[in-house]
Amino acid sequence: EQGxxxxxxxxxxxxxxEELKEKCEALKAKDASMxxxxxxxxxxxxxxxxxxxxxxxxxCEEVGIQTYGHELExxxxxxxxxxxxxxxxxxxxxxxxxxQLPLPSHINERRVLDEISVDxxxxxxxxxxxxxxxxxxxEPRFVACTPxxxxxxxxxxxxxxxxxxxxVIGRSNIVGLPMSQLLLKEDATVTCCHSKTEDIASYVKxxxxxxxxxxxxxxxxGSWLKPGAVVIDVxxxxxxxxxxxxxxxxxxxxxxxxxRKHASAITPVPGGVGPMTIxxxxxxxxxxxxxxxxx
Amino acid sequence: EQGxxxxxxxxxxxxxxEELKEKCEALKAKDASMxxxxxxxxxxxxxxxxxxxxxxxxxCEEVGIQTYGHELExxxxxxxxxxxxxxxxxxxxxxxxxxQLPLPSHINERRVLDEISVDxxxxxxxxxxxxxxxxxxxEPRFVACTPxxxxxxxxxxxxxxxxxxxxVIGRSNIVGLPMSQLLLKEDATVTCCHSKTEDIASYVKxxxxxxxxxxxxxxxxGSWLKPGAVVIDVxxxxxxxxxxxxxxxxxxxxxxxxxRKHASAITPVPGGVGPMTIxxxxxxxxxxxxxxxxx
Ligand SMILES: NC(=O)C1=CN([C@@H]2O[C@H](COP(=O)(O)OP(=O)(O)OC[C@H]3O[C@@H](n4cnc5c(N)ncnc54)[C@H](OP(=O)(O)O)[C@@H]3O)[C@@H](O)[C@H]2O)C=CC1
Ligand SMILES: NC(=O)C1=CN([C@@H]2O[C@H](COP(=O)(O)OP(=O)(O)OC[C@H]3O[C@@H](n4cnc5c(N)ncnc54)[C@H](OP(=O)(O)O)[C@@H]3O)[C@@H](O)[C@H]2O)C=CC1
Numbered sequence: 232e233q234g235x236x237x238x239x240x241x242x243x244x245x246x247x248x249e250e251l252k253e254k255c256e257a258l259k260a261k262d263a264s265m266x267x268x269x270x271x272x273x274x275x276x277x278x279x280x281x282x283x284x285x286x287x288x289x290x291c292e293e294v295g296i297q298t299y300g301h302e303l304e305x306x307x308x309x310x311x312x313x314x315x316x317x318x319x320x321x322x323x324x325x326x327x328x329x330x331q332l333p334l335p336s337h338i339n340e341r342r343v344l345d346e347i348s349v350d351x352x353x354x355x356x357x358x359x360x361x362x363x364x365x366x367x368x369x370e371p372r373f374v375a376c377t378p379x380x381x382x383x384x385x386x387x388x389x390x391x392x393x394x395x396x397x398x399v400i401g402r403s404n405i406v407g408l409p410m411s412q413l414l415l416k417e418d419a420t421v422t423c424c425h426s427k428t429e430d431i432a433s434y435v436k437x438x439x440x441x442x443x444x445x446x447x448x449x450x451x452x453g454s455w456l457k458p459g460a461v462v463i464d465v466x467x468x469x470x471x472x473x474x475x476x477x478x479x480x481x482x483x484x485x486x487x488x489x490x491r492k493h494a495s496a497i498t499p500v501p502g503g504v505g506p507m508t509i510x511x512x513x514x515x516x517x518x519x520x521x522x523x524x525x526x
Numbered sequence: 527e528q529g530x531x532x533x534x535x536x537x538x539x540x541x542x543x544e545e546l547k548e549k550c551e552a553l554k555a556k557d558a559s560m561x562x563x564x565x566x567x568x569x570x571x572x573x574x575x576x577x578x579x580x581x582x583x584x585x586c587e588e589v590g591i592q593t594y595g596h597e598l599e600x601x602x603x604x605x606x607x608x609x610x611x612x613x614x615x616x617x618x619x620x621x622x623x624x625x626q627l628p629l630p631s632h633i634n635e636r637r638v639l640d641e642i643s644v645d646x647x648x649x650x651x652x653x654x655x656x657x658x659x660x661x662x663x664x665e666p667r668f669v670a671c672t673p674x675x676x677x678x679x680x681x682x683x684x685x686x687x688x689x690x691x692x693x694v695i696g697r698s699n700i701v702g703l704p705m706s707q708l709l710l711k712e713d714a715t716v717t718c719c720h721s722k723t724e725d726i727a728s729y730v731k732x733x734x735x736x737x738x739x740x741x742x743x744x745x746x747x748g749s750w751l752k753p754g755a756v757v758i759d760v761x762x763x764x765x766x767x768x769x770x771x772x773x774x775x776x777x778x779x780x781x782x783x784x785x786r787k788h789a790s791a792i793t794p795v796p797g798g799v800g801p802m803t804i805x806x807x808x809x810x811x812x813x814x815x816x817x818x819x820x821x
Binding site: 340341356357358359360361362363365366367368369393394402403404408411412415418420421422423424425427428429434 | 635636651652653655656657658660661662663664688689697698699703706707710713715716717718719720722723724729
């Protein structure tokens with residue numbers, strides 16, 4: 232029996248990073264002072280956040296993006312954080328600003344994100360950028376990296392979208408919501424499901440393209456799928472596993488093995504959406520630098 | 527046989543206008559200089575646009591909103607129009623700016639709309655306002671009047687939304703798109719359909735709440751409806767009719783009589799969504815004035 236196409240985010244991401252590396256080299260060859268720069272702002276000591284930032288920084292350095300790290304104490308005041316963002320907005324070497332979420336609870340996340348210059352908002356979370364994504368006739372400067380990575384994967388595997396029934400489970404600012412809008416812009420008929428949706432299986436059964444961005448391990452059952460569906464599994468959930476050295480393994484928001492019996496294409500976890508997210512962060516930063524340098 | 531509840535936009539709008547009139551009077555009683563003001567910008571000679579502006583102005587005057595009319599020649603340059611918008615942004619008597627669409631083809635509509643101050647964008651078409659509508663944790667200053675009017679009608683008739691299957695046909699910036707987002711914010715499971723959707727009837731058949739914003743007379747057939755569906759018909763289409771003095775009559779985007787056989791509630795056309803749109807324009811202007819006056 233033939234299994235589904237595996238939408239290989241790891242390999243695709245490697246290819247994209249190769250392309251970006253060449254772009255960075257071409258920039259530098261033109262003018263040695265032209266180096267894309269990404270500023271990281273990390274507040275507090277969450278180990279998961281620190282890990283994400285470390286991974287992203289490493290990926291930047293590999294393609295030739297200069298990183299600027301700002302690791303700040305948990306107790307930092309909101310005003311001080313806003314001032315840092317303003318400095319980074321004004322800093323001409325910085326082309327992208329990434330404030331690692333979540334922020335400590337005493338800080339108003341929205342106020343900080345709104346301060347990031349629309350021109351350096353590589354995470355695509357500024358209302359102006361989301362509004363420009365949603366409105367017809369507008370082009371956002373930046374789109375959130377995870378949904379952008381999902382779209383890029385669909386594009387590179389030439390999965391048709393127009394006219395298809397797409398179901399997106401999850402409506403977070405950073406994944407589900409922009410994902411729905413991107414699929415709609417590509418002319419899918421899009422249904423947005425969430426925790427208040429009744430009988431989710433009935434929607435999944437109709438989906439030609441299913442995007443699961445829920446944050447619940449193996450939430451989507453293989454038996455729910457429409458035969459031949461394309462499955463994008465955004466979930467990254469830790470499940471205890473004593474057979475692993477780390478004590479856990481990563482599983483997605485869909486039953487991976489059961490879904491493979493019905494899907495025509497599926498993203499593995501890990502190695503699917505995760506690496507694409509990082510590739511899109513690099514891509515957004517390099518594009519931003521090229522825009523600001525007017526190249 | 528009992529028919530569906532008619533969602534009476536005319537009566538509801540009259541009630542809302544009465545409420546707004548009282549608000550305007552209360553403002554004036556506090557300080558005679560506090561008068562909500564709405565500026566109308568009309569470029570060119572389209573008779574339909576001129577009619578809409580006239581109707582809206584009249585409605586403003588009835589509740590006590592001061593109107594500022596700017597009727598400009600078709601040949602007006604984009605820069606001059608942008609300058610007018612900037613003046614209106616700075617004018618302290620003006621709390622809302624309505625640029626009647628469509629603009630002549632030599633003018634970049636988007637550039638003009640983007641110039642309107644986010645604080646006076648009573649049509650809710652600025653990317654920042656749409657972004658704030660869409661993002662969780664944000665509140666838009668203004669939401670587009672037609673979808674806001676549909677929601678207000680649902681609210682006043684106590685139609686439950688949470689967990690319901692909503693289908694919105696149409697995804698325009700001014701109607702379909704914000705409508706989908708408003709229903710999603712109220713926890714409906716929302717499907718966005720449009721001209722590239724295949725087999726629209728199959729979606730309509732599942733809808734507990736159907737919003738038709740297509741611009742095609744009687745597009746939705748009564749036989750498609752799920753029994754008991756709530757139908758919001760946004761369409762306003764002119765159909766030739768020699769029995770009428772004007773030579774036409776207005777019909778919606780759904781087969782009104784056939785739909786009444788299956789729906790549990792439905793907006794008539796005319797007298798449904800149309801009057802609510804105007805009421806919401808007045809509402810947005812009065813709210814804006816109260817915000818700016820800090821009342
Ligand atoms: N691969 C990558 O690079 C990335 C992976 N992720 C992963 O993607 C997943 C989603 O992330 P994120 O969007 O940030 O998560 P959020 O927690 O912000 O959002 C989860 C969404 O899922 C919905 N949901 C929760 N429970 C249910 C349920 N029982 N039925 C239906 N819907 C439900 C929620 O609905 P409601 O809105 O009603 O609360 C919400 O919209 C996580 O596993 C995360 O780790 C995230 C970012 C990047
Ligand atoms: N009552 C009121 O106050 C108001 C009423 N209206 C009325 O509402 C209607 C819609 O207005 P508006 O949103 O501005 O119109 P637009 O023309 O801007 O948008 C129409 C939408 O309908 C979709 N559509 C067109 N044909 C089909 C089809 N065959 N099948 C499915 N979808 C289709 C289009 O899809 P696609 O995106 O793929 O092109 C588009 O998204 C009109 O009748 C208008 O007169 C509008 C504003 C106020």
